[in-house]
Amino acid sequence: MIEKSIEESIVMSIFDLANQLKKIGDEVYQKVGLTTQQWLILLHLANNPNLPFFKREKHDKALMASELADSLNVTRANITNLISVLLDKGLIKQYEDEFDRRKKRLRLTKEGIALVNRTQPSRFGVIKYLTEGFNESEKKTFLLFLEACMSKLINEDEKLKSFHQLLVDVND
Amino acid sequence: MIEKSIEESIVMSIFDLANQLKKIGDEVYQKVGLTTQQWLILLHLANNPNLPFFKREKHDKALMASELADSLNVTRANITNLISVLLDKGLIKQYEDEFDRRKKRLRLTKEGIALVNRTQPSRFGVIKYLTEGFNESEKKTFLLFLEACMSKLINEDEKLKSFHQLLVDVND
DNA sequence: AAAAATAGTTAATTATATTAACTATTAACG
DNA sequence: CGTTAATAGTTAATATAATTAACTATTTTT
Numbered sequence: 001m002i003e004k005s006i007e008e009s010i011v012m013s014i015f016d017l018a019n020q021l022k023k024i025g026d027e028v029y030q031k032v033g034l035t036t037q038q039w040l041i042l043l044h045l046a047n048n049p050n051l052p053f054f055k056r057e058k059h060d061k062a063l064m065a066s067e068l069a070d071s072l073n074v075t076r077a078n079i080t081n082l083i084s085v086l087l088d089k090g091l092i093k094q095y096e097d098e099f100d101r102r103k104k105r106l107r108l109t110k111e112g113i114a115l116v117n118r119t120q121p122s123r124f125g126v127i128k129y130l131t132e133g134f135n136e137s138e139k140k141t142f143l144l145f146l147e148a149c150m151s152k153l154i155n156e157d158e159k160l161k162s163f164h165q166l167l168v169d170v171n172d
Numbered sequence: 173m174i175e176k177s178i179e180e181s182i183v184m185s186i187f188d189l190a191n192q193l194k195k196i197g198d199e200v201y202q203k204v205g206l207t208t209q210q211w212l213i214l215l216h217l218a219n220n221p222n223l224p225f226f227k228r229e230k231h232d233k234a235l236m237a238s239e240l241a242d243s244l245n246v247t248r249a250n251i252t253n254l255i256s257v258l259l260d261k262g263l264i265k266q267y268e269d270e271f272d273r274r275k276k277r278l279r280l281t282k283e284g285i286a287l288v289n290r291t292q293p294s295r296f297g298v299i300k301y302l303t304e305g306f307n308e309s310e311k312k313t314f315l316l317f318l319e320a321c322m323s324k325l326i327n328e329d330e331k332l333k334s335f336h337q338l339l340v341d342v343n344d
Numbered sequence: 345a346a347a348a349a350t351a352g353t354t355a356a357t358t359a360t361a362t363t364a365a366c367t368a369t370t371a372a373c374g
Numbered sequence: 375c376g377t378t379a380a381t382a383g384t385t386a387a388t389a390t391a392a393t394t395a396a397c398t399a400t401t402t403t404t
Contacts, residue, residue, distance in 0.1 A: 001219075002292065006311050007303040008222035011193070013318035016224045018190030019245055020325050021183070037391085047173075050180035052188045066351060073191055078392055080353060102351040102400045120174065130321045131179040138313050139178050141306075145314050146185035149302045153192050160196065160298060209360085238382060250361055252384060274369045274382045349402070355395090362389065371380070 032115070033089065038082050041068055045092060045108045046116045052150065062095070062105035091115060204287070205261065210254050213240055217264060217280045218288045224322060234267070234277035263287060 025036035034042075044051060044063055053071035065079045072079070083106070086092045091112035097103035108116065131139065153160065197208035206214075216223060216235055225243035237251045244251070255278070258264045263284035269275035280288065303311065 002215075002221065002288075004221045005296075005299075006308070006315055007299045008220075008296070009224075009227075010303060010311065010315050010318065011299050012220075012222050013224050013315065013322065014186055015190050015193060017318055017322050017325070018187050020322065021187060023245060024325065035391085043174075048180075048184075049174065049176045050184050052181075052185050055181075064351075073195060074391095075393060076352065077354080077394080081391085100351085100401070104352070116174075124177075124180070127177075127179045127183050130324055131182060131317075133320060134313075134317055136178070138317070139182065141310050142314055142317050143178055143182050143185065145303075145306055145310070146182065146189055148305055150185065150189050150192065152302055153189070153196065160301075207360085236382075246360095247362060248383065249363080249385080253361085272370070272382085276383070345404105347403080349400100351400080352398090354397080356393100357395100358391100358393070360389100360391080363387085364385100365387105366385080367383090369380105369382080372378080374375105374377095 032119075034085070035082075037072065037074075038086055040072060041079075041082060041086060042091065042108065042112060042116055044068060044071060045106055045112065052147075055147070056154075061097075062107050064097070064103050064105055068106075086112070204291075206257070207254075209244065209246075210258055212244060213251075213254060213258060214263065214280065214284060214288055216240055216243060217278055217284065224319075227319070228326075233269075234279050236269075236275050236277055240278075258284070 022036050025039065029036055029039045040051075044053065047054070051071070053067075057067070057070075059067070065083060066076055068083075069076045069079045083092065083094075087094065090109055093107055093109050095105045095107065097105055134142070194208050197211065201208055201211045212223075216225065219226070223243070225239075229239070229242075231239070237255060238248055240255075241248045241251045255264065255266075259266065262281055265279055265281050267277045267279065269277055306314070
């Protein structure tokens with residue numbers, strides 16, 4: 001019998017909520033022929049300051065595929081595929097880096113910028129609706145919580161590995 | 173230029189965090205030949221009271237596949253596949269419902285129960301580690317927040333649809 | 345100058361899920 | 375009642391989203 005715990009409830013709810021958000025996102029963005037992943041790439045190229053990636057990493061130049069792979073936590077090969085759809089649709093463009101010829105910088109096209117801008121109000125509306133009913137201080141604490149969890153997952157990986165090890169030992 | 177907003181930061185962080193958790197989960201549960209999804213089914217059959225599904229729905233009898241499909245937000249056909257692995261591994265068993273011959277009730281086997289119990293401490297350890305540094309009241313608010321978001325996504329679907337519509341209109 | 349690392353791509357493959365069609369059973373209701 | 379509709383589960387075919395491995399080109403390290 002597993003006991004009730006607020007901590008596990010939180011983790012499970014985060015999981016559930018993200019799952020739901022992705023389903024809804026795929027449904028919505030399908031209307032413009034995109035997936036949630038491709039949409040996230042557009043938001044990255046629009047330099048959306050609310051993306052966790054931009055809070056962790058400083059960047060001055062336009063993003064490249066390997067940075068997107070890093071942020072979305074997928075392989076570069078996968079990003080190549082995701083990007084090719086956006087290129088075909090004329091929403092983004094690739095430029096060669098002027099100093100390092102391995103690198104290709106990605107930018108939104110005029111059409112890409114227009115799409116992001118036009119859909120911004122409805123995206124913002126959904127987000128506001130979802131998060132209403134809590135005050136600023138609560139929301140701040142909430143964000144801090146999420147960021148603290150995330151940095152534990154990213155930076156203190158060794159500590160997590162020791163937990164993983166427990167599961168392995170148990171499997172013998 | 174998209175503006176900084178705490179609300180969007182929260183939504184993005186939830187997304188990012190769940191993504192990371194799933195990656196880690198898949199990595200860990202791979203060691204026992206399972207995926208995160210299959211592991212979630214085990215947790216459902218163990219009646220883990222922290223699963224959002226059990227907070228929404230009352231249930232007295234053992235779960236059936238269609239309820240799992242509902243909770244994981246996937247098709248029944250997918251559940252059939254996920255379950256067949258667990259059946260093969262001898263972690264769960266299917267029973268015919270005594271009153272409704274369409275239904276099949278799912279239960280953990282002795283081995284399934286043992287696996288869940290043995291891994292419980294390490295799972296709990298990770299969760300405690302992730303959520304440490306916040307007090308009970310903060311954690312409570314956090315959970316309320318997540319549950320409020322979720323119920324908006326689930327129950328007040330019409331309101332969300334009007335937002336979706338905005339995106340469609342914009343696409344013309 | 346050689347070796348290692350980084351960036352991106354391609355092709356083959358794997359994993360994960362869906363859709364559609366089907367059987368069996370039960371519930372709804374005119 | 376008996377017909378229709380709804381529910382539960384499965385199967386086969388397919389779609390999708392991602393990975394791995396091998397490769398080229400370029401830059402960095404030593």
